[in-house]
Amino acid sequence: MASDSVSQSSQSPVTKIMTFHPTKEEFRDFNRYIAYMESQGAHRAGMAKVVPPKDWKPRRTYDDIDDLVIPAPIQQVVTGQSGLFTQYNIQKKPMTVREFRKTANTD
Structure with a gap:
């Protein structure tokens, strides 16, 4: 390698x-x-x-990944105050990138 x-x-x-x-x-x-x-x-x-190879080029767009399935998306819930915090990671059911984007961009 x-x-x-x-x-x-x-x-x-x-x-x-x-x-x-x-x-x-x-x-x-x-x-x-x-x-x-x-x-x-x-x-x-x-x-x-x-570190990618020198001749590697990233995708120009990511328009073609909306139907890609995220098998185990994680929701993070953080609670606490005054420097003491707890973070919970909640595994959700599989969802597409499109569904994940919609969820991530809602309040």
């Missing part, structure tokens, strides 16, 4: 945030690359940095 590196997290000296540099070929099958990253221990920190 392409090169990867490890850097210290500013939040905890024990947590290591890994940085990955996939090749163009590896980047094509991103789910497989994620599995590789996890096999290297990237999931232990809860996040990782992925």
